[in-house]
Amino acid sequence: MNGIEKITARIEEDSQKEIDALLAQAKAQAADITARYQAQAEAEAADIVARGEKAAAEREGRLASVDQLECRKAVLAAKQEVIELAFRRAKEKLLSLPQDRYVALLAGLAVKASSTGKEKLIFSQADRARVGKAVVVAANAKIGPTAALTLAEETRPMDGGFILSGGTVEVNCTFDTLIRLQRGALAGQVAKVLFD
Numbered sequence: 001m002n003g004i005e006k007i008t009a010r011i012e013e014d015s016q017k018e019i020d021a022l023l024a025q026a027k028a029q030a031a032d033i034t035a036r037y038q039a040q041a042e043a044e045a046a047d048i049v050a051r052g053e054k055a056a057a058e059r060e061g062r063l064a065s066v067d068q069l070e071c072r073k074a075v076l077a078a079k080q081e082v083i084e085l086a087f088r089r090a091k092e093k094l095l096s097l098p099q100d101r102y103v104a105l106l107a108g109l110a111v112k113a114s115s116t117g118k119e120k121l122i123f124s125q126a127d128r129a130r131v132g133k134a135v136v137v138a139a140n141a142k143i144g145p146t147a148a149l150t151l152a153e154e155t156r157p158m159d160g161g162f163i164l165s166g167g168t169v170e171v172n173c174t175f176d177t178l179i180r181l182q183r184g185a186l187a188g189q190v191a192k193v194l195f196d
Helices: 003-095 097-112 125-143 175-195
Strands: 120-123 152-153 161-166 169-174
Touching: 003 175, 097 161, 097 169, 120 125, 125 152, 152 175, 161 175, 169 175
Parallel strands: 120 152
Antiparallel strands: 120 161, 161 169
């Protein structure tokens, strides 16, 4: 081997060493970059999973709250339906009282509602024929000698009770009105009896 060949071989050898060193350095940098991006991707993936789990837990909590609210609404609606049924049954019981107790009840209501003792009692057509005169007589007897309640010729559509008419003033003593007026005060007590 002559001198040029030796120099050329030496240059090739040095170049190959330099290439190998650069390749080794590039591979190390690539591995470092890959490791950094891999770690960053894993961290971002873990963050996405954590956020997804948190969002799922929050959604599950919201859905559970909505379910609980819907359940409470359904229970409340059922309780209100039962309370409504209790008031309807109370009205039915009032309407089905024996005649003597029905007359006494209406006479007592007339005495309480009367302010002058000279008003007219307006009944439904059926009640006017069945108990009208008896109620007027019983109420007048309770008020005393100055009483002058009268049975009106007029009738009105109603389910039990009467309307006390004193000229321009009328007092509604129908069962529907009396029950509706008492409902606010009694609904809590009825609920307590039914549900406690």
